[in-house]
Amino acid sequence: MSHKPQIRIPATYMRGGTSKGVFFNLTDLPEAAQVPGPARDALLLRVIGSPDPYGKQIDGMGGATSSTSKTVILSKSTRPDHDVDYLFGQVSIDTAFVDWSGNCGNLTAAVGAFGISAGLVDPGRIPDNGIATVRIWQANIGKTIIAHVPITDGAVQETGDFELDGVTFPAAEVQIEFMEPADDTGGSMFPTGNLVDDLDVPGLGTLKATMINAGIPTIFVNAEDIGYTGTELQEAINGDAKALERFETLRAHGALRMGLISDLKEAAQRQHTPKVAFVAGPKDYVSSSGKPVRAEDVDLLVRALSMGKLHHAMMGTAAVAIGTAAAIPGTLVNLAAGGGERTAVRFGHPSGTLRVGAQARCENGEWTVTKAIMSRSARVLMEGWVRIPADNA
Structure with missing residues (x-):
């Protein structure tokens, strides 16, 4: 019986805030996974190593916690006044399920940096030194987020002395602004109409x-x-x-x-x-x-x-x-x-x-x-390719 070889997909493993996940450029994904649906979910599940009845995600990139079982897909934004579109997938550890219902605020801190490094942000918006303002469209929830990414000599600065509880080592500070973060899809910020x-x-x-x-x-x-x-x-x-x-x-x-x-x-x-x-x-x-x-x-x-x-x-x-x-x-x-x-x-x-x-x-x-405003930090942990069996692509 013959078995198909593994395929490799360009990817970057990043920490953002107190989470980490696998980041993809949309156009680097296999064609079937470039659109929402079962093919995309199957690919991300295999990348992360789910579903795993042992709860360890040993055969994947996941870290067996909700903070480390995450995926991000970025693309150049087609929306006016935005730089990148950011789609977040929370991968279940023990079931074959990818939840697309919300955002990851921690990984948001890494989105601007990835977008710049992946060439998704107009170079004219990136200073040689200073702060790059990256305008993010959060596709899961339909909201704008602004990331203020430090730049040194034209490249994303990841090292620094900003300390974040829950993260062992200091890094560069990334300020995040969540613009009009409350629900505006016809419902109230307080869905029941009550504060309590x-x-x-x-x-x-x-x-x-x-x-x-x-x-x-x-x-x-x-x-x-x-x-x-x-x-x-x-x-x-x-x-x-x-x-x-x-x-x-x-x-x-x-x-x-x-x-x-x-x-x-x-x-x-x-x-x-x-x-x-x-x-x-x-x-x-x-x-x-x-x-x-x-x-x-x-x-x-x-x-x-x-x-x-x-x-x-x-x-x-x-x-x-x-x-x-x-x-x-x-x-x-x-x-x-x-x-x-x-x-x-x-x-x-x-x-x-x-x-x-x-x-x-x-x-x-x-x-x-x-x-709403908060400061986080982010850095690249590894970059290159992830490999999965071709049957899952």
């Missing part, structure tokens, strides 16, 4: 919840209402199968209430969104690296789940939701931070702290957010 709702969840009872669509659809609840303090690290939750099951039940009922699904059974096919997060007021704790986080150094604590597990730091899109909700008086996030009006918030997460700013305003009883 009573959400009935089997096994947990009736919970106070802030459900917001800004950056990424997110369900916020109070830590104490579900038996936590807000200082938890990954092992406290990810090793508790019953806790994870309760969080998934909460996520499914919140998704239904937000109108993201029409039946609870659909939640299993929408793993990337919505996110679930729990909040608490400031407390002292020790981060996963052993670094002390003092209550006086943060405005609140937030823990968030991604793809069914507690995230090791914070998803960039969830940070946008946090910053937006914190800027709106009366949300659970705002109340946990002490209430009142604010344009920025520093929150504690399992790996340390993160600051995010947001500009929100209320007009005719409806809240809108102009933009």
